Amino acid sequence: MPNDRSEKILEAVIREFISTGAPVSSGDLYEQYDFGIKPASIRAELLRLTDDGFLEQSHTSGGRAPTEAGYEFFVNSIIGELFGKTIGGILSLRGSLLEDLTSRRTGDLVNDLSDELGVMAVGYEPEKQSIYKSGFDNLCEKVDIGNKREFLEIVRDFEKINEKLEKFSQSIHASDSPKVYIGKNSPITNSPELSVIADSYEIDGEPLLLIAVGPKRMDYRKPLRVFKAMRNAYQKSNIKNKK
Numbered sequence: 001m002p003n004d005r006s007e008k009i010l011e012a013v014i015r016e017f018i019s020t021g022a023p024v025s026s027g028d029l030y031e032q033y034d035f036g037i038k039p040a041s042i043r044a045e046l047l048r049l050t051d052d053g054f055l056e057q058s059h060t061s062g063g064r065a066p067t068e069a070g071y072e073f074f075v076n077s078i079i080g081e082l083f084g085k086t087i088g089g090i091l092s093l094r095g096s097l098l099e100d101l102t103s104r105r106t107g108d109l110v111n112d113l114s115d116e117l118g119v120m121a122v123g124y125e126p127e128k129q130s131i132y133k134s135g136f137d138n139l140c141e142k143v144d145i146g147n148k149r150e151f152l153e154i155v156r157d158f159e160k161i162n163e164k165l166e167k168f169s170q171s172i173h174a175s176d177s178p179k180v181y182i183g184k185n186s187p188i189t190n191s192p193e194l195s196v197i198a199d200s201y202e203i204d205g206e207p208l209l210l211i212a213v214g215p216k217r218m219d220y221r222k223p224l225r226v227f228k229a230m231r232n233a234y235q236k237s238n239i240k241n242k243k
Helices: 004-020 026-032 039-051 068-083 095-102 106-117 136-142 148-171 221-242
Strands: 120-125 130-134 179-182 194-203 206-215
Touching: 004 026, 004 039, 004 068, 026 039, 068 179, 068 221, 095 106, 095 194, 095 221, 106 120, 106 130, 106 206, 106 221, 120 136, 120 148, 130 148, 136 148, 136 206, 148 194, 148 206, 194 221, 206 221
Parallel strands: none
Antiparallel strands: 120 130, 120 206, 179 194, 194 206
């Protein structure tokens, strides 16, 4: 596991890569961040993070990009920050999303969630076997597609998502935070360029599964903050209804 300084450098690399899509060099980090060390020491840290499997380097003289292990470490740190706090809530939910969620207007909720996050959103009601999808165009606009084969793989994921959701809903269990699946680790998508954030709720006694499908190079903090706010609203609504 990275030490404190390595962790800060890893997070900086991932933030820069998410923002620009370009491999990040020690020079880039030295110019934009103050780690209190010289470029040579930053290069040594990058090499160590690469050897440990958190970063990868396509060319010997090029910058670094995060691996799936690097993304997972980054996402877990965000989850620990957001979901390690109390139900009292550090975040509020935008009005329309709150009303959609507590009133169980799943179709509207999926549309609003897609608009809010700029990704593809999916809602699944297992008991009714109802599936709602919105924002496939958002997904296609943001994902890094290098060739026709990669695009067709994403299209196939979209076409097969109904079938996979039915299987996935049987295996997901209540937890303290949403599930995040990065790249090839996803049970819902096959494309290595996609990531999935999934959370489950029970509203009026009926389960609801909500999913955000975005590019692997997405701003994970924003969707996780929204999912945190939805969980706060859901939990508060349940407490209120039980009184």
